[in-house]
Structures are given as structure tokens and as C-alpha cells.
Amino acid sequence: MSDIDTIDRKILNALQRDAALSLDALGAQIGLSRNACWRRIRVMEDAGIITKRIALVDPIKVGLGLTVFMQIKTNAHAPDWLRKFSSATKAMPEIQGVYRMSGDLDYLIRARVADMAGYDKLYQRLIALVPLSDVSASFVMEEIKESTELPL
Structure with a gap:
């Protein structure tokens, strides 16, 4: 900076x-x-400071009104598992963010889906591709603040 x-x-x-x-x-x-x-x-x-210029789309107006945070725990931490997990999550367009976490949680996934049925389809696809020991989800009831701006 x-x-x-x-x-x-x-x-x-x-x-x-x-x-x-x-x-x-x-x-x-x-x-x-x-x-x-x-x-x-x-x-x-x-210099890679500006990485891309994009248009932000209103998710509700395009039928993706449900935001879900998936809390992932795994017993596998080998490089092969991580590559498989990374490839699987990157290939799923509903998944907007994947974060490796400290503490009790291994990974946090942020996704946008149409509804609960859409979440279930995403969940089923993910667990079919990658072995996970525990997946729990929290659903956003109200979006109070969402921003892409960094505080410069």
C-alpha cells in the first residue's frame, strides 16, 4: 500500500x-x-492493485434471494483433499466465497441460492464430490450491510 x-x-x-x-x-x-x-x-x-472491473447484480432480482453460510469441518487435511475441495468449490457458481478458518471451524463457505431446495442441491453436490466430517448452515434472514468497497 x-x-x-x-x-x-x-x-x-x-x-x-x-x-x-x-x-x-x-x-x-x-x-x-x-x-x-x-x-x-x-x-x-x-501492479495488480485493480484486479478487475465488474457490474454488481441484485441477487433478488435474478432469483438468488437466499444467502447461506456453510460451516465445514473435515478430518482430512492432506494436500490432495485440499485440491479436490478447492476445485469442487471453485466449480460451483453458487459459491461466492470459501475461507480457511482458524479455531474450531475448518472452512466457511458463502453461497447464494434461490431457496432451501437450491441449498439442498448445492449441499448434495458438494458432499458427493468431497468427503466432509460435518456441514452446518446458517441462513441470512436480513442483510443489514453488504459492500465490496475496501476502506482506503
């Missing part, structure tokens, strides 16, 4: 809020020319 100056932070904050900003609008917001903004963005892309 030491290579990022105040102007880069302003650019990153603006793009996190709206990646579709034109270079002219971004420049006016930041106080730079469009070419200076473009150069700084390219440098941050080349």
Missing part, C-alpha cells in the same frame, strides 16, 4: 463506488486530466 498516494486512493475510492465512471467524470471528481487518470489506473492494473 506504500506505493499508493492520496490521488490513487481517491481514484480507487471513486472506482469502487462506480467503475463505469468515464475518465472525464473521474478526472473532474479527482481534479486530474483524463489522461493522468488513465495512466494512474493502468499502473494500478499492471
Whole structure:
């Protein structure tokens, strides 16, 4: 983060809020020319600071209204098991995040599905692909805050 100056932070904050900003609008917001903004963005892309630009989709409007957190415990910790688990979870588009955890829990999975039947299908596919010792799930009843913005 030491290579990022105040102007880069302003650019990153603006793009996190709206990646579709034109270079002219971004420049006016930041106080730079469009070419200076473009150069700084390219440098941050080349450095891997900006990894991609995406559109955020309202999950409810596309029929994926249920968020589930799956708590995974396993007795297997061998590299082959981890590769299999990683491949399986990466191949399931409903799964949005997979995290190796400290403490009593081995892995936490965040997924979006249409409903309970959708969760059950996801669960059945996962356990058919990878041996797990325990899977429990918590379902989101109300989404109070969801953000992709990093606090820069």
C-alpha cells in the first residue's frame, strides 16, 4: 500500500463506488486530466492493485434471494483433499466465497441460492464430490450491510 498516494486512493475510492465512471467524470471528481487518470489506473492494473472491473447484480432480482453460510469441518487435511475441495468449490457458481478458518471451524463457505431446495442441491453436490466430517448452515434472514468497497 506504500506505493499508493492520496490521488490513487481517491481514484480507487471513486472506482469502487462506480467503475463505469468515464475518465472525464473521474478526472473532474479527482481534479486530474483524463489522461493522468488513465495512466494512474493502468499502473494500478499492471501492479495488480485493480484486479478487475465488474457490474454488481441484485441477487433478488435474478432469483438468488437466499444467502447461506456453510460451516465445514473435515478430518482430512492432506494436500490432495485440499485440491479436490478447492476445485469442487471453485466449480460451483453458487459459491461466492470459501475461507480457511482458524479455531474450531475448518472452512466457511458463502453461497447464494434461490431457496432451501437450491441449498439442498448445492449441499448434495458438494458432499458427493468431497468427503466432509460435518456441514452446518446458517441462513441470512436480513442483510443489514453488504459492500465490496475496501476502506482506503
